[in-house]
Amino acid sequence: xxxxxxxxxxxxxxxxxxxxxxxxxxxxxxxxxxxxxxxxxxxxxxxxxxxxxxxxxxxxxxxxxxxxxxxxxxxxxxxxxxxxxxxxxxxxxxxxxxxxxxxxxxxxxxxxxxxxxxxxxxxxxxxxxxxxxxxxxxxxxxxxxxxxxxxxxxxxxxxxxxxxxxxxxxxxxxxxxxxxxxxxxxxxxxxxxxxxxxxxxxxxxxxxxxxxxxxxxxxxxxxxxxxxxxxxxxxx
Amino acid sequence: xxxxxxxxxxxxxxxxxxxxxxxxxxxxxxxxxxxxxxxxxxxxxxxxxxxxxxxxxxxxxxxxxxxxxxxxxxxxxxxxxxxxxxxxxxxxxxxxxxxxxxxxxxxxxxxxxxxxxxxxxxxxxxxxxxxxxxxxxxxxxxxxxxxxxxxxxxxxxxxxxxxxxxxxxxxxxxxxxxxxxxxxxxxxxxxxxxxxxxxxxxxxxxxxxxxxxxxxxxxxxxxxxxxxxxxxxxxx
Amino acid sequence: xxxxxxxxxxxxxxxxxxxxxxxxxxxxxxxxxxxxxxxxxxxxxxxxxxxxxxxxxxxxxxxxxxxxxxxxxxxxxxxxxxxxxxxxxxxxxxxxxxxxxxxxxxxxxxxxxxxxxxxxxxxxxxxxxxxxxxxxxxxxxxxxxxxxxxxxxxxxxxxxxxxxxxxxxxxxxxxxxxxxxxxxxxxxxxxxxxxxxxxxxxxxxxxxxxxxxxxxxxxxxxxxxxxxxxxxxxxx
Numbered sequence: 049x050x051x052x053x054x055x056x057x058x059x060x061x062x063x064x065x066x067x068x069x070x071x072x073x074x075x076x077x078x079x080x081x082x083x084x085x086x087x088x089x090x091x092x093x094x095x096x097x098x099x100x101x102x103x104x105x106x107x108x109x110x111x112x113x114x115x116x117x118x119x120x121x122x123x124x125x126x127x128x129x130x131x132x133x134x135x136x137x138x139x140x141x142x143x144x145x146x147x148x149x150x151x152x153x154x155x156x157x158x159x160x161x162x163x164x165x166x167x168x169x170x171x172x173x174x175x176x177x178x179x180x181x182x183x184x185x186x187x188x189x190x191x192x193x194x195x196x197x198x199x200x201x202x203x204x205x206x207x208x209x210x211x212x213x214x215x216x217x218x219x220x221x222x223x224x225x226x227x228x229x230x231x232x233x234x235x236x237x238x239x240x241x242x243x244x245x246x247x248x249x250x251x252x253x254x255x256x257x258x259x260x261x262x263x264x265x266x267x268x269x270x271x272x273x274x275x276x277x278x279x280x281x282x283x284x
Numbered sequence: 285x286x287x288x289x290x291x292x293x294x295x296x297x298x299x300x301x302x303x304x305x306x307x308x309x310x311x312x313x314x315x316x317x318x319x320x321x322x323x324x325x326x327x328x329x330x331x332x333x334x335x336x337x338x339x340x341x342x343x344x345x346x347x348x349x350x351x352x353x354x355x356x357x358x359x360x361x362x363x364x365x366x367x368x369x370x371x372x373x374x375x376x377x378x379x380x381x382x383x384x385x386x387x388x389x390x391x392x393x394x395x396x397x398x399x400x401x402x403x404x405x406x407x408x409x410x411x412x413x414x415x416x417x418x419x420x421x422x423x424x425x426x427x428x429x430x431x432x433x434x435x436x437x438x439x440x441x442x443x444x445x446x447x448x449x450x451x452x453x454x455x456x457x458x459x460x461x462x463x464x465x466x467x468x469x470x471x472x473x474x475x476x477x478x479x480x481x482x483x484x485x486x487x488x489x490x491x492x493x494x495x496x497x498x499x500x501x502x503x504x505x506x507x508x509x510x511x512x513x514x515x516x517x518x519x520x
Numbered sequence: 521x522x523x524x525x526x527x528x529x530x531x532x533x534x535x536x537x538x539x540x541x542x543x544x545x546x547x548x549x550x551x552x553x554x555x556x557x558x559x560x561x562x563x564x565x566x567x568x569x570x571x572x573x574x575x576x577x578x579x580x581x582x583x584x585x586x587x588x589x590x591x592x593x594x595x596x597x598x599x600x601x602x603x604x605x606x607x608x609x610x611x612x613x614x615x616x617x618x619x620x621x622x623x624x625x626x627x628x629x630x631x632x633x634x635x636x637x638x639x640x641x642x643x644x645x646x647x648x649x650x651x652x653x654x655x656x657x658x659x660x661x662x663x664x665x666x667x668x669x670x671x672x673x674x675x676x677x678x679x680x681x682x683x684x685x686x687x688x689x690x691x692x693x694x695x696x697x698x699x700x701x702x703x704x705x706x707x708x709x710x711x712x713x714x715x716x717x718x719x720x721x722x723x724x725x726x727x728x729x730x731x732x733x734x735x736x737x738x739x740x741x742x743x744x745x746x747x748x749x750x751x752x753x754x755x756x
Contacts, residue, residue, distance in 0.1 A: 162700065164701040167711075172712065182651070185712045188712065190696065271701060
């Protein structure tokens with residue numbers, strides 16, 4: 049699956065909806081056992097959550113957006129497909145294996161704190177499962193975006209390869225995962241992820257209410273506005 | 285304690301029963317404060333669970349076998365003895381310290397997924413406690429068997445020594461552990477392991493039922509048969 | 521905040537009480553957003569819990585002392601201030617970032633097991649959150665005190681700097697933390713630490729009862745007496 053939503057594959061409501069539909073189709077396609085997620089746009093996998101979906105909209109819109117973000121994670125984190133994305137963080141963390149291209153300009157992380165917002169608990173859980181508690185605590189509190197070597201060293205990505213080897217390596221990794229009997233691999237994955245998935249499902253509505261209430265606050269909208277201004281200035 | 289059940293110290297029902305009886309005797313012997321578990325058979329600590337106990341037998345037999353595996357873990361993981369095995373995984377993970385001999389041919393890991401079966405949750409918990417969540421997730425899903433340097437690097441073994449120094453090192457490690465006041469060391473161990481032990485005890489019967497139901501399936505029996513054929517071919 | 525309670529900044533009842541009062545003042549001072557904890561006494565941050573408060577006193581005294589230890593941790597571990605201590609373990613573990621001065625004589629760790637006592641569960645939880653389960657299990661069971669490079673490698677301290685750079689580095693780190701929007705950083709910290717804090721609060725009285733009962737035992741008082749004798753001999 050190649051993301052292609054210019055300029056930076058932001059996770060908008062439309063993008064997420066389409067992503068979930070595609071994922072469902074692939075899950076139901078018995079011929080498809082593995083999935084490689086990468087980007088058709090040079091130098092970017094995904095910029096993460098689309099801030100414009102969280103700014104100046106109705107509470108109904110915020111709730112709808114958040115439900116779509118949850119849906120994407122629930123589908124991907126519990127997916128029976130062996131998956132290996134080529135970069136990114138939000139989606140990458142939900143896959144089975146993360147390969148990142150060597151490039152001094154590439155960064156990956158959950159930088160919510162820099163925007164004046166907070167990563168939800170199920171992102172935190174997924175992040176902690178990847179890099180451990182202490183590394184996650186510092187990274188999330190500071191909203192850090194990590195360079196490729198840093199991300200590799202802390203376990204946020206599993207492997208780093210030259211840009212031109214990315215596709216080849218991803219195919220090789222999926223092959224390694226699919227060499228196992230499907231039911232063993234899937235039952236093991238379910239066993240590993242069950243606690244975090246169940247915790248989210250048990251608090252799903254509450255999590256949406258929290259997000260809507262939080263993001264609707266004037267002070268938070270102000271923070272987002274400041275951050276977007278800063279991004280605009282950076283670009284120009 | 286030196287395992288000696290040729291050819292590869294498989295954990296059969298008989299082996300496990302005898303192991304538990306020996307362990308109980310040692311626990312009740314006030315003169316015995318520490319335990320070194322190693323193998324009297326060259327080049328192998330233990331091949332792990334005896335597959336023949338899980339193939340073509342009655343459900344009663346499966347249940348009896350599984351209860352014996354549980355019993356071994358419960359005794360060893362909660363043991364008051366300071367213990368230091370010389371290799372292996374199933375038993376090694378339940379001890380206090382793992383020393384492995386340097387040898388390019390030695391491997392260690394939980395390879396259930398390769399056999400078409402699944403490691404039970406309490407093995408998973410013990411494995412995660414040793415190497416962390418992410419490393420365990422990948423290793424268990426792929427049923428990996430790790431080389432000595434790999435096992436050392438990921439924390440599956442605590443120390444690697446030349447083959448001829450194994451016994452000497454094990455004795456030194458046990459001495460280090462026994463230098464502490466027994467009650468402090470034991471209470472600390474209990475505090476650390478309580479959650480995982482309690483979780484297993486609360487689901488023990490359910491875990492046996494699950495194992496019996498799973499292992500009795502035709503498809504799983506087929507997987508085991510294929511795996512055993514492959515092993516035979518490898519040997520010849 | 522500079523500890524100055526000669527000779528070794530022991531955490532006595534008086535020291536803890538004063539520490540909490542100072543901390544409360546700073547928390548309520550809106551001009552104060554960050555905190556650096558260090559020592560005014562050369563070559564020592566803090567020797568840890570004051571053993572004399574746990575030896576030969578009344579059960580009421582033990583309970584009062586333990587409540588003060590809990591209070592210190594509860595305040596510091598949940599503090600909204602960005603904090604960066606310069607060393608130590610008991611207090612350091614409750615802060616956001618740990619910087620240690622390079623010095624072959626410096627050590628850090630939770631050595632309760634060496635004294636014949638046991639670290640309480642909330643110390644264990646905090647320790648595990650910093651260094652991971654396996655490292656904590658071994659370190660706590662053996663009551664290890666780690667050298668600076670060891671502490672750095674295992675994640676017990678986040679950074680090591682030459683002695684003369686300590687203050688400068690601490691100021692830089694606090695600045696990095698305070699660059700984030702306060703509410704994001706604080707909410708993220710609360711989310712990360714909530715489980716461990718809630719667990720302690722739910723068992724606080726029980727934990728005091730346990731401590732008092734344990735420390736009042738003749739055998740434990742004997743252990744402490746032996747340990748204090750050993751310390752005295754070491755000094756002379």
